[in-house]
Amino acid sequence: MSKSANIVAASLLNRHYATIRIGRFNFRVYQPRIKDLARAFSKERTDLSIDGRQQYSLEAVSKLLFRQRWKQRLFLWYANRYADYPQIREASETIAGIITGSDLLSAVKIDKTRKKAITETVGNNTIAGIMATMMEHLNISYREAFEEINYPTMLLMMTDKVRSLVGDEQKIVKGSGKEMAARRGRKRR
DSSP: OOHHHHHHHHHHHTTOEEEEEETTEEEEEEOOBHHHHHHHTSSSOOOOOTTOOOOOOHHHHHHHHOSSHHHHHHHHHHHHHHOOHHHHHHHHHHHHHHHHTHHHHHTSOOOOEEOSSOOOOOOOOSHHHHHHHHHHHHTOOHHIIIIISBHHHHHHHHHTOOOOOOTTOEEOOOOOHHHHHHHHHHHHO
């Protein structure tokens, strides 16, 4: 696949969005690029893990929804006046899901592996570290990582990238219940 075809495929995935309701209005939240995440979370600490349990402030939500400051301020005024706590909590959870790409990752079949030895990794604590890892492993430019490809798509690319199994790592193959019982019987002997 050529570089231009890769960018076209990535831009199609950039059209995915979720809808949140604040007060009487619905707002669309699109999958953010790393540039959008850096802008939204510049003043606060964030956890970009895949569990999707993050609670974001209304200020971060406004920065993810709008790029212009005046629109962010108008949204904050509106949300503070007309939104109730359950709406804000639900919006925060929806945004966490779209940022981590949990719906995107759950819709794709990803090969699972099993390993006896546990490998611990360190790093990827900041957006800069995440971007460096993506650039290195996916062989993409800084501009593509920062501005063009959204964060959930890069997570999917990293997860589903072709790689070799190393050491005692084995691919998990799902079979029928009968096959699973036979494997367990062989282990017991």
